[in-house]
Amino acid sequence: xxTEAVARKRSAGHRLADLFHGRPRLQVGALLAGPIGWxxxxxxxxxxxxxIAAFWTVDPLSGEIVRGLSIENFExxxxxxxxxxxxxxxxRIAAQVTLTDAVLAFPIAFYMAKLAxxxxxxxxxxxxxxxxxxxxxxxxxxxxxxxxxxGVLNWALAPFGLHGPGFGDxxxxxxxxxxxxxxxxxxxxxxxxxxxxSLISASExxxxxxxxxxxxxxxxxxxxxxxxxxIFTFSLTLGDYITPRLVSNDQFIxxxxxxxxxxxxxxxSALALVxxxxxxxxxxxxxxxxxxxxx
Amino acid sequence: xxxxxxxxxxxxxxxxxxxxxxxxxxxxxSSDNNTTGKELTKVGKGEGQxxxxxxxGYVEPEWAxxxxxxxxxxxxxxxxxxxxxxxQLMRTGQYDxxxxxxxxxxxxxxxxxxxxxxxxxVPNYKTVFSDLKNQPYNTFDGVHYGIPHGRGxxxxxxxxxxxxxxxxxxxxxxxxxxxxxxxxxxSAYDDPIYIADAAVYLKAHQPELGIENPYELNEEQFEAAxxxxxxxxxxxxxxxxxxxxxxxxxxxxxxxxxTTWQYQYxxxxxxxxxxxxxxxxxxxxxxxxxxxxxxxxxxxxxAKNPNCMYMWMDWIVSPKxxxxxxxxxxxxxxQSLACEQTAEKNFCAKYHxxxxxxxxxxxxxxxxxxxxxxGSSDCKDYNDWVQAWTSIxx
Numbered sequence: 001x002x003t004e005a006v007a008r009k010r011s012a013g014h015r016l017a018d019l020f021h022g023r024p025r026l027q028v029g030a031l032l033a034g035p036i037g038w039x040x041x042x043x044x045x046x047x048x049x050x051x052i053a054a055f056w057t058v059d060p061l062s063g064e065i066v067r068g069l070s071i072e073n074f075e076x077x078x079x080x081x082x083x084x085x086x087x088x089x090x091x092r093i094a095a096q097v098t099l100t101d102a103v104l105a106f107p108i109a110f111y112m113a114k115l116a117x118x119x120x121x122x123x124x125x126x127x128x129x130x131x132x133x134x135x136x137x138x139x140x141x142x143x144x145x146x147x148x149x150x151g152v153l154n155w156a157l158a159p160f161g162l163h164g165p166g167f168g169d170x171x172x173x174x175x176x177x178x179x180x181x182x183x184x185x186x187x188x189x190x191x192x193x194x195x196x197x198s199l200i201s202a203s204e205x206x207x208x209x210x211x212x213x214x215x216x217x218x219x220x221x222x223x224x225x226x227x228x229x230x231i232f233t234f235s236l237t238l239g240d241y242i243t244p245r246l247v248s249n250d251q252f253i254x255x256x257x258x259x260x261x262x263x264x265x266x267x268x269s270a271l272a273l274v275x276x277x278x279x280x281x282x283x284x285x286x287x288x289x290x291x292x293x294x295x
Numbered sequence: 296x297x298x299x300x301x302x303x304x305x306x307x308x309x310x311x312x313x314x315x316x317x318x319x320x321x322x323x324x325s326s327d328n329n330t331t332g333k334e335l336t337k338v339g340k341g342e343g344q345x346x347x348x349x350x351x352g353y354v355e356p357e358w359a360x361x362x363x364x365x366x367x368x369x370x371x372x373x374x375x376x377x378x379x380x381x382x383q384l385m386r387t388g389q390y391d392x393x394x395x396x397x398x399x400x401x402x403x404x405x406x407x408x409x410x411x412x413x414x415x416x417v418p419n420y421k422t423v424f425s426d427l428k429n430q431p432y433n434t435f436d437g438v439h440y441g442i443p444h445g446r447g448x449x450x451x452x453x454x455x456x457x458x459x460x461x462x463x464x465x466x467x468x469x470x471x472x473x474x475x476x477x478x479x480x481x482s483a484y485d486d487p488i489y490i491a492d493a494a495v496y497l498k499a500h501q502p503e504l505g506i507e508n509p510y511e512l513n514e515e516q517f518e519a520a521x522x523x524x525x526x527x528x529x530x531x532x533x534x535x536x537x538x539x540x541x542x543x544x545x546x547x548x549x550x551x552x553x554t555t556w557q558y559q560y561x562x563x564x565x566x567x568x569x570x571x572x573x574x575x576x577x578x579x580x581x582x583x584x585x586x587x588x589x590x591x592x593x594x595x596x597x598a599k600n601p602n603c604m605y606m607w608m609d610w611i612v613s614p615k616x617x618x619x620x621x622x623x624x625x626x627x628x629x630q631s632l633a634c635e636q637t638a639e640k641n642f643c644a645k646y647h648x649x650x651x652x653x654x655x656x657x658x659x660x661x662x663x664x665x666x667x668x669x670g671s672s673d674c675k676d677y678n679d680w681v682q683a684w685t686s687i688x689x
Contacts, residue, residue, distance in 0.1 A: 006359065058678065082686040148547035166479075167533065249534050249686050260486075262379040262402075263681050 047276070064100070065265065073270035087274055090253045093173055094237035098184075098230045100177040105184040105229065110218075112185075113192035114200075125189075128182050136179070140246050143175045147247060154172035171247040176237045183232035191225025192218075227291035234282060238275045313672035317511035318339055333671065334413040336599055342600040344369040344609055348384045348393040351376075351538045352558040352624045353444065358616045365612075368603035376537045377486050378660070382408070388597040391604040394444055396588045397432035398488050398510075402677075404435050409593040411438045416605050419612045422547040424630050426651045432661060434593040442608040445617070447626035447646075448580055448587035448657045449484075449492070450572040452560050453552040454545065457647040464582045465496045468552055469523060482553025483527065487644060487677070487684035488660055491586050492554060493520040493527075495658055499583040509658050511667035517675040517683070524687045534688065538562075545570060559623035575645055584606065584656035621646070 020027050054073055057066045077083050112124045119270065131139065144167075146152050153164035165171055203213040241254025253275055260268040286292070325527050345368040348352055354372040363369055373390070375381045378399035385393050385408045395403055403409045414420045416441035420442055427433075427443040434440065453462060458477065462642065466473050468481045469492075483489060497519055504516050512520060532550040535541035538559050544550040544561055555572070563570045592608045610616055614632035621628035622637055627648035634643035647653035667674035675683075 076682075080682075080686070082689060085689060086685075144543065145547065148543070148549050150546075150548040245536070246540065249531060249688065251685065256685055259379070259681060259685065262382050263678055 033057050050269050050272055053266050054273055056266035056269075058266060073267045076267065077270060077274070083271070086251050086256055089169075089250060089254060090238060091278060093169065093176065093252075094234045096173050097176040097180060097210065097237045098151070098233045100173070101181050101184040101233045102188075102226055104181060104231060105176070105188050106226075109185050109192055111190035112189050113195075114197070121241060128185050128258075131178075132182055137242070139179060140243050143178070144246050147171050147174075168248045169250060172244050172250060175243050175247055179243070180233040180236050183236065184226075184229040186234070187225045188222060188228035191222040191228075195221050223289065224291045224293060227286045227289050231283065231286060231291070235275075235279055238278060299562070305312045334411050335416060335605060336413065338416050338605045339602045341366045341368045341603045343367060343394075343603075344371060344601075345600050345603040346371045346373070346390045347382050347607070348373050348375050348390050350374070350394055350396075350558075351556075353590075353620070354619075355623060357623065358610070358619055362607065362610050362616075365627050366603065366606045368600065368606060370607075378488070379486075382406070382515060385409070385595060388572060388595070390595055391593050391598040391600045392592055394590050394608065395441070395593050396590050397660040398662045398677075400432045400440065400591055400593065401435070401664070403593060404440055407596055409440055410596045410598070412441055412594055412608065414439050414442070417442055417609045417612070419609050419614070419617075419630060423612055423629050424631050426654070427589060427629055430589065430659075432589065432659060437570075441593040442612055443629035444592055444611060445621050445624070445626045445629045446587065446589035446654070446657070446659065447557060447624075448585040450557065450560055450579065450585070451552075451581045452482075452545075452555040452556050452563075452570055452572045455571045457551040462552070462581070463573070463577060465492070465585075466500075468530075468554070469493060469496045469527060471526045471530070477552050478530045480532045480549070480551040481527070481530045482544060482550035482571070483524075483531050484535050484554050485536040485688075487680040488586070489554075490520050490524060490680055490683065490687075491658065491660070493523045493632040495586055496583050497523065508661075509528075510661040510663045511674050512663070513673050514675070517584070517679070520684045521687060528687060528689065542566075561625055578647065578653060578656075580656060584658065587657035587659055589659045618642075 002069065020030070055069050055071070057068065057070050057072050058064070059066050108124070108128070112121055112128075116124060147167060148154075149166070151164070157163055162202055165174070199217055199221075200213060203217045204210075239254055241252050241258055244250045244252045244255060253271060257268045257272050260271070301547075338550050347370060349372055351374045354370065354374075359370045359372070373384060375384060378396055381393050381395060381399050382402055384390060385403060386406070393399075393403070393409075395409075423443055429445065433443065451462060451465060451467070453467075455461070457480070458467070467477070468483070474481060484492070490512075491509040494506055494512055494516065497504055497516070498506040498509060501519065504519055506512065506516050509520075532553075533540070533544045535544065538556065541550070541555060541559050542562055543554075545559075546568060547568065560570060560572050573581055592611060594604045594608070598604055611620065612630045612687050615636045617628045617630035618633035618636035618638075621633060622639065622642060625646075627646040628634065628637075628643065631649070634648060637643065639645075643649055663675060663677045663680055665674050665676040666672045
């Protein structure tokens with residue numbers, strides 16, 4: 001009897017194997033069911049809920065959420081100048097951070113990809129990744145200490161009769177540029193790696209100056225990688241709200257969302273849609289620029 | 296493989312179908328079931344642990360450890376920085392209780408996030424100061440919703456090296472003519488409830504506005520308070536919401552004067568920083584009075600450890616512990632018998648614990664509601680306060 005049971009069990013396993021045998025679509029389906037389910041329900045689903053909640057309102061008397069269809073939240077967003085200021089500031093600083101990181105990252109990535117020895121390359125990659133191993137909060141608090149009135153930056157600048165930027169827009173820009181730099185270096189490095197050295201040599205052989213080589217050969221080839229990196233730096237800045245809180249009095253979109261979550265979830269949802277719309281626009285432009293052609 | 300001709304189209308159909316399903320779910324939503332009257336009738340054996348949300352300095356090892364030894368309830372404490380954060384955490388349903396201030400307690404009761412408290416199961420409640428019982432922030436429709444923790448006023452604190460002479464009024468940070476002297480060095484609390492601080496100031500300095508209660512402001516009064524804070528905005532060095540942020544701002548010279556809690560004041564003093572606050576001779580209050588708090592321990596409607604929570608509520612107002620809490624934090628105890636247990640003999644006298652008249656000048660945090668008792672429901676509600684706060688900070 002025992003052997004019979006084992007045989008039956010074995011045959012159940014076999015039957016399952018038989019089911020998948022010669023059916024590639026079923027194989028792929030079983031493999032992807034989990035991840036796709038997660039993506040659609042956990043990710044797109046929550047976005048859909050966010051979108052719907054943005055049309056709800058809060059009853060001013062009871063404080064309860066009215067599940068209707070109202071554009072009141074969006075009217076507030078467009079009519080109150082303070083929200084335009086906040087959205088404008090968030091997008092502006094995200095753009096500044098992206099530009100700064102692109103300019104800073106390129107020489108480092110170029111050295112890593114084209115000039116450094118194997119060992120130098122390994123050391124540089126570790127150096128770029130190292131800051132990612134420490135906590136985000138520790139890094140921001142360190143910057144807060146450095147930028148404070150009695151901080152090391154003012155101390156170092158004092159002999160020259162200068163002082164640091166203090167807390168504010170500039171501080172947010174500095175800290176964010178520091179935080180997201182690795183996310184720009186790595187894609188550019190990967191992009192530069194893919195450019196054969198022979199192309200650069202050919203350009204030189206044909207008499208192009210280093211600048212022309214950079215402008216006509218390297219930049220067009222690596223540009224999609226820069227755009228890919230910029231998606232990280234831009235979206236990460238757009239969504240942050242802790243750095244602005246710790247090194248400035250500025251409000252970012254995220255801060256206002258955070259402040260409204262408890263009392264006015266629908267308004268917080270409406271505001272949370274703004275970065276999504278901005279990112280969609282950004283991605284469409286990035287696609288036009290060819291950022292996704294090699295993916 | 297003709298059957299695979301349109302994999303993309305199939306994928307889109309699946310996504311669209313699931314999205315529609317999610318929309319359906321979201322549309323139905325879950326309606327809030329306000330369960331009330333679910334009072335405990337008997338405190339049984341402890342569940343072995345207790346998950347609390349509290350203000351910084353409220354749950355310290357000095358009295359949490361002995362509680363654990365006595366009851367076997369391991370205390371897991373989560374410190375929250377603002378009342379909004381407390382409400383948000385309570386709504387996760389993962390906590391047993393919270394030390395709620397008046398600007399949270401009403402909202403927690405309305406939202407069905409907390410249960411009534413059967414005060415007969417908290418023996419030490421009997422001897423709590425009577426002017427802390429049956430208050431609008433802890434008793435709703437005659438039902439008790441918590442146990443008073445203690446009370447105090449928000450402080451005006453300054454750096455004695457930079458701010459001279461010692462200020463006796465909030466005008467040092469709220470009157471633009473005086474505040475300009477400390478431009479970029481003023482510290483303000485980063486919360487909509489800070490509008491009430493401006494209202495307390497206006498109540499004294501612009502009596503024609505007719506402000507009675509700083510949490511019940513009509514259009515005109517509210518506008519005046521908001522405008523005052525907009526004028527203050529350029530002088531503010533930092534808005535603080537976490538105690539740690541303000542401590543670092545005063546330590547590093549970023550801020551020199553502003554509103555604070557006892558916790559930060561004593562921490563900074565402990566670090567040897569040259570800070571001062573309104574002295575006992577002025578009753579710890581600037582001339583206008585001050586906003587303050589009278590906090591309440593409340594039990595979650597989803598508490599998984601109700602027995603431990605009841606034991607905690609009794610423990611925190613037991614005479615010896617409440618004296619310890621009050622002295623460490625620097626506030627008036629809620630327990631009348633605590634006054635005999637304080638290490639400093641005249642502690643209760645110093646903090647006016649037994650003097651109800653003193654507290655008339657302290658305006659405990661409340662949740663602003665539109666129906667503010669004058670019958671016409673024309674007061675600004677908390678939602679308006681939140682929106683105004685966003686526009687003040689800009």
